[in-house]
Amino acid sequence: MDNRQRARESRPATDERQRARDSRPVMDERQRARDSRPAMDERQRARERRRREEMIARRKRIRRLKLAIAAVLILLIGLAVWFGVTMFRKTRGGAGGITPADPKNTPAVSVINETSAPEDSGSDGQEGTQDASPDSQDAQGEGADQQETSAAPAASADLMSQARTLAAGYDYDGAIALLSQSEMTEEMRQAVSEWESAKSSCVAVDVSTVPHIFFHSLINDDRAFDVNTLGADRVRQNNAAMTTTVEFDRMIEDMYEAGYVMVSLDDMCVKTTGADGLVHVERNTSLMLPPDKKPFVLSIDDLSYYHSYGIGTQGYATKMVVDENGKPKCVYTDENGNTTVGDYDVVPRMDTFIEQHPDFAYHGARGTVAMTGYNGVFGYRTNNYYKDINDPHLDPDQILWLQEHPDFDWEQDCRDAKAVADAMKAEGWTFASHTYGHLNATSSDLDRLMNDHERWKTVNSPILGDVDKIIFAFGADIGGVGGYTADNAKFQYFKGQGFNIFCNVDGNIGWTEFGDTFMRTGRVALDGFTMYQAMTDSAAAHTIYANDYEKLGIHDVASFFNQYRPTPIDSE
Ligand SMILES: [Zn+2]
Numbered sequence: 001m002d003n004r005q006r007a008r009e010s011r012p013a014t015d016e017r018q019r020a021r022d023s024r025p026v027m028d029e030r031q032r033a034r035d036s037r038p039a040m041d042e043r044q045r046a047r048e049r050r051r052r053e054e055m056i057a058r059r060k061r062i063r064r065l066k067l068a069i070a071a072v073l074i075l076l077i078g079l080a081v082w083f084g085v086t087m088f089r090k091t092r093g094g095a096g097g098i099t100p101a102d103p104k105n106t107p108a109v110s111v112i113n114e115t116s117a118p119e120d121s122g123s124d125g126q127e128g129t130q131d132a133s134p135d136s137q138d139a140q141g142e143g144a145d146q147q148e149t150s151a152a153p154a155a156s157a158d159l160m161s162q163a164r165t166l167a168a169g170y171d172y173d174g175a176i177a178l179l180s181q182s183e184m185t186e187e188m189r190q191a192v193s194e195w196e197s198a199k200s201s202c203v204a205v206d207v208s209t210v211p212h213i214f215f216h217s218l219i220n221d222d223r224a225f226d227v228n229t230l231g232a233d234r235v236r237q238n239n240a241a242m243t244t245t246v247e248f249d250r251m252i253e254d255m256y257e258a259g260y261v262m263v264s265l266d267d268m269c270v271k272t273t274g275a276d277g278l279v280h281v282e283r284n285t286s287l288m289l290p291p292d293k294k295p296f297v298l299s300i301d302d303l304s305y306y307h308s309y310g311i312g313t314q315g316y317a318t319k320m321v322v323d324e325n326g327k328p329k330c331v332y333t334d335e336n337g338n339t340t341v342g343d344y345d346v347v348p349r350m351d352t353f354i355e356q357h358p359d360f361a362y363h364g365a366r367g368t369v370a371m372t373g374y375n376g377v378f379g380y381r382t383n384n385y386y387k388d389i390n391d392p393h394l395d396p397d398q399i400l401w402l403q404e405h406p407d408f409d410w411e412q413d414c415r416d417a418k419a420v421a422d423a424m425k426a427e428g429w430t431f432a433s434h435t436y437g438h439l440n441a442t443s444s445d446l447d448r449l450m451n452d453h454e455r456w457k458t459v460n461s462p463i464l465g466d467v468d469k470i471i472f473a474f475g476a477d478i479g480g481v482g483g484y485t486a487d488n489a490k491f492q493y494f495k496g497q498g499f500n501i502f503c504n505v506d507g508n509i510g511w512t513e514f515g516d517t518f519m520r521t522g523r524v525a526l527d528g529f530t531m532y533q534a535m536t537d538s539a540a541a542h543t544i545y546a547n548d549y550e551k552l553g554i555h556d557v558a559s560f561f562n563q564y565r566p567t568p569i570d571s572e
Pocket residue numbers: 027301302434438473474
């Protein structure tokens with residue numbers, strides 16, 4: 001196997017971890033069950049309340065920005081139009097609040113119920129938005145009145161706030177260009193000069209050493225680790241390959257504190273189409289960050305809420321939805337059967353964190369999501385095999401699910417999934433193939449990979465669009481170290497299918513390779529297996545992962561490692 005060979009030849013340390021990866025079970029095994037978890041504690045509820053208040057304040061600010069733009073128009077068009085807009089604004093004002101949860105299930109979108117907020121969200125939330133506008137007051141009637149007399153200052157304050165957010169994400173040119181649209185106030189001139197100086201102090205990062213981390217779907221409660229209800233095999237998979245929301249939050253906070261900034265895979269390279277029609281891929285030598293900041297890349301695997309995830313019984317979200325603000329969120333059913341919409345997985349959790357800490361994302365970058373197709377995407381059963389319960393391709397899990405969901409409407413699921421994909425793209429997320437059937441691309445022959453990819457395009461392209469990235473399932477790559485060669489038939493096939501960026505799994509964090517027509521990066525999972533290895537001196541792969549976590553600035557893993565996880569976690 002090329003990957004192992006590479007590891008053996010050039011990176012002895014990688015070998016055991018690669019072996020562990022290769023033996024990682026496909027996440028489509030069947031299991032289901034239910035159980036209990038400790039209730040959310042009081043502190044968490046307080047944080048949640050605070051977060052809700054902040055979210056409301058944020059929404060108000062967004063509304064005020066829209067208002068200010070309207071106000072400028074109003075000055076031009078006249079009082080009559082202004083009156084109309086005010087009425088519109090007042091009508092809208094009532095809509096953004098929090099409505100009670102639908103306890104039944106499948107809400108179109110009912111509640112924003114964030115579970116655990118970052119511990120310091122109270123203060124950071126304020127700082128993160130860097131909102132200089134005097135708008136913490138009421139955004140409804142009073143705000144509208146203010147437009148009448150002081151539309152220009154209000155507009156400039158909102159412009160300023162918007163520009164500050166851009167600058168916080170290191171988009172200094174964008175921020176300056178935005179302010180240049182209006183007559184500059186003294187405050188603006190000062191900000192522009194600060195940003196020009198910040199920009200000139202930035203340095204180009206070495207994109208070939210950018211750490212690439214990844215997660216699977218997050219676990220929201222401890223049912224995931226209950227052997228009595230789930231059985232040892234399912235718990236082993238939840239335990240090894242998964243991360244809880246609490247663990248995730250601690251890791252992200254630590255990385256933020258350490259100065260990490262999310263960049264995208266596309267930020268790392270420059271793609272140009274040559275005269276030969278081939279897409280050539282070069283390293284980006286002008287990815288600029290302040291000297292105290294460090295780039296990282298994020299990916300998420302298998303965002304499908306497979307049947308094997310228990311559909312509401314193992315602590316995972318059950319599907320993604322688009323909320324009333326157009327944001328991608330998750331539906332989650334807790335151990336008491338209560339279903340709410342909120343930040344129950346990596347995508348909305350990361351979006352919320354970046355909203356509060358815009359300096360955590362370079363130009364608003366987000367991660368790449370690796371998608372299979374066999375169980376559908378985002379919890380929607382969009383694989384066309386589900387259209388007919390007698391389809392011979394369906395496995396027992398799928399048939400059982402169809403029997404339990406007699407109202408299933410395949411077209412509707414496709415529409416809902418497409419809406420989620422579009423909302424994610426709007427936030428900056430990108431998609432990758434993870435193969436349709438979660439294939440091992442190392443051991444599968446070319447024919448199988450080709451048929452599989454045809455299936456991927458059939459079921460996923462209409463929803464996710466075209467992709468130029470492939471994130472290999474099991475980390476099982478199609479070529480060894482030294483690049484994909486011209487005689488590599490699998491590479492030639494995937495390149496011909498439009499793929500430019502290839503990702504495997506590699507415990508040596510920050511490994512990236514550039515060929516003439518591809519970029520390839522190795523990824524490290526921040527999951528139960530690697531956490532356990534990092535925090536346990538006697539564990540076989542301790543040195544590798546202790547080093548990885550240390551490099552990421554994630555300290556004292558044992559302090560947040562979920563106490564219900566069975567140990568040891570020696571393989572995935
Ligand atoms: Zn996978």
